[in-house]
Amino acid sequence: MTATSEPNLTGCTPSELLTVVSARCLRGRRRVFAGIGLPTLAVALAQATTEPGIEQVYESGVTGAHPPRLPQTIADAPLATGAECILGMHALFGYVLQGGRIDVGFLGGAQIDRWGSLNSTVIGDYAQPTVRLPGSGGAAEVMANAAEVFVVLRRHTPTSLVETLDFCTSPAPLRARRANPNVGTTGRGVTTVVTNLGVLTAADDGELTLSAVHPGVEVADVTAATGWPLRLAPEVAVTEPPTRAELEPLRERIDPTRVYLR
Amino acid sequence: MARSKLATMRDAIAEHVNDGDTVALEGFTHLIPVAAGHELIRQRRQRLTIVRMTPDIVFDQLVAAGVATKMIFSFTGNSSVGSLHAIRRAIEHGDPRPLEIEEYSHYGLLGRYIAGASHLPFYPVRSYAGGDLPARNPNIRTVTSPFPAANGGTEEVYAVPPLHPDVAIVHAQRADRAGNVQAWGILGPQQEVAFAARRTVAVVEEVADDEVIRSDPNRTTIPGLAVDAVVECPRGAHPSFVQGYYDRDNEFYRSWPDISRDPDALREWLREWVYDLPDHDAYLAKLGPGYFDRLRPVPAMSTPVDYGSAL
Numbered sequence: 112m113t114a115t116s117e118p119n120l121t122g123c124t125p126s127e128l129l130t131v132v133s134a135r136c137l138r139g140r141r142r143v144f145a146g147i148g149l150p151t152l153a154v155a156l157a158q159a160t161t162e163p164g165i166e167q168v169y170e171s172g173v174t175g176a177h178p179p180r181l182p183q184t185i186a187d188a189p190l191a192t193g194a195e196c197i198l199g200m201h202a203l204f205g206y207v208l209q210g211g212r213i214d215v216g217f218l219g220g221a222q223i224d225r226w227g228s229l230n231s232t233v234i235g236d237y238a239q240p241t242v243r244l245p246g247s248g249g250a251a252e253v254m255a256n257a258a259e260v261f262v263v264l265r266r267h268t269p270t271s272l273v274e275t276l277d278f279c280t281s282p283a284p285l286r287a288r289r290a291n292p293n294v295g296t297t298g299r300g301v302t303t304v305v306t307n308l309g310v311l312t313a314a315d316d317g318e319l320t321l322s323a324v325h326p327g328v329e330v331a332d333v334t335a336a337t338g339w340p341l342r343l344a345p346e347v348a349v350t351e352p353p354t355r356a357e358l359e360p361l362r363e364r365i366d367p368t369r370v371y372l373r
Numbered sequence: 374m375a376r377s378k379l380a381t382m383r384d385a386i387a388e389h390v391n392d393g394d395t396v397a398l399e400g401f402t403h404l405i406p407v408a409a410g411h412e413l414i415r416q417r418r419q420r421l422t423i424v425r426m427t428p429d430i431v432f433d434q435l436v437a438a439g440v441a442t443k444m445i446f447s448f449t450g451n452s453s454v455g456s457l458h459a460i461r462r463a464i465e466h467g468d469p470r471p472l473e474i475e476e477y478s479h480y481g482l483l484g485r486y487i488a489g490a491s492h493l494p495f496y497p498v499r500s501y502a503g504g505d506l507p508a509r510n511p512n513i514r515t516v517t518s519p520f521p522a523a524n525g526g527t528e529e530v531y532a533v534p535p536l537h538p539d540v541a542i543v544h545a546q547r548a549d550r551a552g553n554v555q556a557w558g559i560l561g562p563q564q565e566v567a568f569a570a571r572r573t574v575a576v577v578e579e580v581a582d583d584e585v586i587r588s589d590p591n592r593t594t595i596p597g598l599a600v601d602a603v604v605e606c607p608r609g610a611h612p613s614f615v616q617g618y619y620d621r622d623n624e625f626y627r628s629w630p631d632i633s634r635d636p637d638a639l640r641e642w643l644r645e646w647v648y649d650l651p652d653h654d655a656y657l658a659k660l661g662p663g664y665f666d667r668l669r670p671v672p673a674m675s676t677p678v679d680y681g682s683a684l
Contacts, residue, residue: 170479171401171559179671186402188620191558192673200401200426200562201487204480209499228503232476237509243464247478248427248448251500282503290503291515293529295522 121326121352125265125307126372128325130156130361131353132305133217133263137162140214144168144253146185148371149263150217152361159360168207170249172198181370204249208256211297216257218250218281218301222273223262225319225339227301229254229281237278247280254281259302267306269338285317308333312344323348375551378603379580382653385602386412389572390421394539395445397424397486397570398431400613401561402621406544406576407431408609408653414438415647424538426482426562430612430629433457434647436472437639443473445536447482454623455630459639469636476510481533483562485512488535489569495532502531541570543595544610546618547581552600555581555592557675558616567595576604578618590680606653608665620668 121128126149133153137143138161143154145167154167168174171186175195182190191197198207207213220229221244231250235241254260264271282290283300304311304319312322321333322344334341366372380388390396390413398406410431413421422443423435429451435441437459444460451457463472477485484496497516507513515529522528543563545556554575556563567573575595580603586593608615612622632638650656657664 171403171561173559183621183623184402186559186561188403188558188614188616188670191403191616192670197559199560199564200479200483201565204483209480232505237505240465243449243461245448245450246446246476247506249479251478251504251506252480252498255500255502279503279505282501287503291529293517293522293527294502294515294531295499295528296502 121350123353123358124372127358127361128350128353129263129265129305129307130372131357132310132350133261134160134357136261136303136305136310137165137215140165142166142168142212142214144170144208144213144216144257146170146217146219147182149265150261151182152365152371153217153263155365156357156361159365160357168203168213170203172200172203174198174207181366181368183370204252208249208252211256211258213253213257214259216253216260218253218260218262219264220250220262220280222271222276223264223301223304224273224276226285226317227260227262227283227304227313227319228276228279228286229262229301230276230278232278232280234277250281254300255284255287255296255298257298259299262301262304264304264306267308267333267336269336272336273338283317308336310350314342314344318342320344321347323350325350326352375597377550378552378597378600379550380602380604382408382412382576382604382606382609383416385574385604386416389540389574389602390418391539392419393421395422395424397538397541397566399425399541399543399561399563399566400610401427401559403559403614403616404544404556404561404563405429405431405610405613406542407611407613408606408656409542409544409574409576409604410435411647411653411656413440414643424536426479428460429457430626433459433629433633434643436460436463437633437636438643438647439470441472442470443475445475445477445482447477447479451626451629454627456633458630458633459636462636475512476506477513477533478506481513481531483565484533485536486562486565486569488533489537490565493535495534497530497532499530507531536569538566538570539572541566541573542576543567543573544576544615545594546577546615547579547585548575548577548600548603549581549583549586549597550603552595552597552603553586553593554595554600555586555589556594557592560594564594567599572601573599574602574604575600576606576609578607578609578615580605588680589678608657609653614668617670617672619665620670622668
C-alpha cells in the first residue's frame with residue numbers, strides 16, 4: 112500500500128510523469144476537449160501509444176488539427192494551418208460541447224473540492240478579491256457537458272485541493288443536480304485528477320479518492336497535502352514508472368524543445 | 374455599385390463611438406482589433422462599457438487609460454504568460470478607479486450575442502446550475518421549458534438576455550468597399566457580434582476588389598448589410614495575429630506583464646506607443662522596418678473551388 116521513499120524512481124521530470132499518467136488515463140476515449148499545455152501533450156502521447164484514433168477538439172473551434180509546430184495558445188496560427196475543420200463558436204459550444212460530443216474534457220483551476228467542483232474565478236471574496244483569476248471561459252460548459260472531466264495539477268497542495276471553494280466557477284454535475292434537479296446536466300464531472308503526488312479517482316458517489324501514489328510518494332504525503340480528509344480507494348496502487356516507449360515519443364517528437372515539459 | 378463604406382480609423386471611431394457607448398471589440402486570440410482599441414484611447418473616449426469574451430492586452434490598456442468603466446466578459450487573461458495587471462488592480466483594489474464587471478461563461482456571453490443578433494428575448498444554455506455566477510449576475514436566470522423533458526418531467530435551462538452593443542469592432546483579412554468581410558482561420562464570435570450590434574466597424578488588412586470577394590462568397594463571414602464602416606489598417610491586429618498575414622507576437626505578450634505590473638511603466642507605454650503617435654502607421658514605423666520578418670507565415674494556400682453554374 113505504501114510506496115518506497117527513494118527519490119527519482121520514475122526516471123523522468125514531474126511534467127513528464129503528469130503527461131504520461133494522463134495519457135494512460137485516456138485509454139478507450141475518443142474525443143477530447145483540451146487546452147494547451149500538458150493536456151495537449153497527453154492527447155498527443157495517447158495518440159502515439161495506445162489510442163491512435165483519439166481526436167482533440169480545441170475551444171477555438173479547431174478539430175482535427177495538424178499543426179506544423181507546437182501551438183502556444185488554444186487559438187494559435189499553426190492550429191489553423193492544415194486543420195481538418197474550424198468551427199464557429201456557435202457550433203463549438205452548442206453542437207459539439209452541449210450537443211454531447213466530447214468524451215473527456217481537461218480542466219484546470221486554482222481550487223478543486225472533493226466533489227470535483229472547480230474555482231478559476233477569484234481567491235477571496237468575489238466583490239473584492241485577493242486575486243482576480245481569469246474566470247470560466249468555457250470551463251463551466253465543459254464541466255456540464257463533457258461525459259467526464261480530467262484535471263491535471265502540477266502542485267498538489269492544501270490550498271489547491273480545498274474543503275470549500277472560494278467561488279464555484281464550474282460546478283460538479285452532482286452539485287448542479289442538487290441545486291436544481293430540473294436542469295439536465297449530462298456528464299459525470301471530474302473522474303480523474305492527476306497531480307505531482309498521485310492520482311485521485313471519483314468513487315461511485317462522486318467523491319474523489321486516492322487511487323494511486325507516484326513512486327517515492329507515501330500515502331500520508333498525499334493526505335497531508337490535501338485540504339479535506341482524503342478517502343482512500345479500496346486499493347491504492349503505485350504508479351508504474353513511465354516506460355521508454357512512452358518517454359521517447361514525448362521527448363523526441365511531441366515536445367522536443369520542451370515548451371511545456373518544463 | 375454599392376456605396377463605399379471606406380473610412381480612416383480616426384474618422385470611423387470618431388463617427389461611430391460615443392462616450393458612454395457599449396463597445397464590443399471581438400477576436401479570439403486571432404483577429405483582435407488592437408489598432409482600433411488604441412484609437413479609442415487616443416481619442417480619449419470615456420465611460421465606455423467594453424465587451425469581449427476574452428479580454429486581453431488591449432483591454433488592459435483600455436482600462437489603464439481610463440476609457441472603460443465597465444467590462445462584460447467571460448475569460449480575462451494574457452494566455453498562459455501572466456496577468457493583466459491594470460484590470461486586476463481595478464477589480465481587486467479599485468485602483469486607480471473601480472471597474473464594474475459583468476461576467477459570464479463563454480457560452481453565456483456568446484448566447485447574449487446570438488439573442489441580440491436574432492432578436493430573441495433570451496438565449497438558453499445548460500450551464501450554471503450549482504455554480505456561484507448566477508448569484509453575482511442577475512442577467513443569468515432560469516426559464517422552464519414549455520415542453521416535457523425526455524423523462525416526461527419539467528425541464529429548466531438558464532437564460533441570458535440579448536446584448537446589443539452600440540458598436541462592434543472586428544478585424545479581418547479583407548473586405549470590399551461595401552463591407553463584405555472575408556475572414557479565415559479561427560473566427561471567434563465575429564459574425565454573431567456584428568449582427569447583434571447597432572453599428573459595426575470592420576478593420577481589415579486589405580481592401581479587396583469586388584471580383585476577389587465574389588470569387589469565394591462562402592468566405593464572406595459578415596455581409597455588407599451588417600457593416601457600417603470599412604477601415605483598411607494593415608497589421609492592425611498586432612500583437613495578435615492574422616492567419617496568412619502575420620503570426621502572433623508572442624514576445625510582446627510575454628513582455629506585457631512586466632509593463633502592466635508597474636502603473637508608471639504602463640502609463641509611459643501608453644504615452645510612447647499610443648498618445649504620442651498620430652495613427653497606426655506611426656506605430657508600425659516606430660516598430661521599425663523588418664519587425665514583422667520573424668512573424669511572416671510560411672504560405673499554405675487553399676485549393677480554389679468551382680462556384681460555376683450553367684448559363
